[in-house]
Amino acid sequence: MTNAQLTDVLFGYGIPATEAADLLAISRSVSVERDEYYLASGQIPKKMAFNLKGLFRYVYLDAKGNEFTKSVILEYNVLASYSAMLHQTPSYFAIQALEDSQVLEVPYQEWLRLKDTNRFWDLFLIRMLEKGFCVKEKRERDLLLLDAETRYKNFLVEFPGLEHRLTWQIVASYLGIKPESLSRIRKKMAG
Structure with missing residues (x-):
């Protein structure tokens, strides 16, 4: 992508042209x-990224190799294991591309310097963290209070068309159920 194209994409994040130029200079x-x-x-993150194009997931792996999809990250979202990056500790989850993707990668130390030079970036970070917090809070509530069928119906409404970009195993993992259970729910809804 050219810098002009990247600036246009960053505008989708709500980043003005001057700040976009500053960000592009370090990324x-x-x-x-x-x-x-x-x-x-298990890796200590040294970078974060803006998802320009493609699809990612945050995924936990247990000792038996079972996968648990924490989040699905669409375009115009930030990719980071932020708490691990902030504390310089190993990340508990992995970030996996689910499609061929394009990101704008920002080294964490450069990000900190950028934040120190312009208050806009503190406000931007707060906005991104608030967005992430709201998503996390709703996801936790849904997993604790809703049955699997309702969670699947909500997934279809919240992420229209996303089920066509994901495997059924990942959809099931995101919903906190086994693929066989998702198959039964889909069959029930179709019939």
Whole structure:
């Protein structure tokens, strides 16, 4: 992508042209192939990224190799294991590309310097953290209070068309159920 194209995409994040230029000066555009891990579990993150194009997930792996999809990250969202990056500790989850994707990668130390030079970035960070907090709070509430069928129906409403971009195993993992249970729910809804 050219800088003009990147600036246009960053505008979708609500970043004005001057701030976009500052961000582009410290970042680089990176391609991430489908199934590639942008961040491995256990890695200490040194970077974050703006998802320009593609689809990612945050995924936990248990000792038996079972996967638990924490989040699905669409375009115009930030990719980061922020608490691990902030504390310079290993990330508990991995960030995996689910499609061939394009991100704008920002080194964490450069990000900190940028934030120190312009108050806009503190406000931007607060807005991104608030957005993430609201998503996390709703997801926790849904997992605790709703049955699997209702969670699936809500998923279809909240993310129209996303089920066509994900495997059924990942949809089931996101919903906190087994693929066989999702199959039964889908069959019941179709009949």
